[in-house]
Amino acid sequence: MGKFKVLNKSELQNNESKVVNVNEDSIAVFNVEGEYFAINDRCSHAEASLSEGEVYDCKVECPLHGAEFDLRTGEALTPPASKAVVCYQITTDENSIYIEVDDNA
Ligand code: FES
Structure with missing residues (x-):
């Protein structure tokens, strides 16, 4: 597993979301x-x-067809999605947000 700093907390305000790239x-x-x-x-x-x-x-609704996913687990909660999405472990310190990913993924 590798731990990657992905954002400063100041870059992700309350109720915002952002895409980050880690490995691929x-x-x-x-x-x-x-x-x-x-x-x-x-x-x-x-x-x-x-x-x-x-x-x-704590759920996100897909903007295209409305399937819902649990943000805590990645589980698909409603159709048309039936497969979970990968959920990543996230940690923070005073200023930064980190994600742990499998180095071989
Ligand atoms: S693309 Fe997300 S529900 Fe169809």
Whole structure:
């Protein structure tokens, strides 16, 4: 596993999301009321960017066909998506946001 600094906290305000790239992965990072979450940005149903989805109750709704994913686990909660998206471990310190990824991924 490798730990990568992906953003300064000041770059991701409350209720914002951003896409970061780590290795070959595009990862959507969310700040939900001061809690941080990271899942693969690409919806498991088609090619939509989950960072552009609407967030509520720790879920994100895919902007293309409306499938919902749990931000804590990446689990697909509603159709048309049925496969989970990868969920990444996220840590923070005073100023920075880090993501842990498998170096071999
Ligand atoms: S692309 Fe996300 S639900 Fe279809």
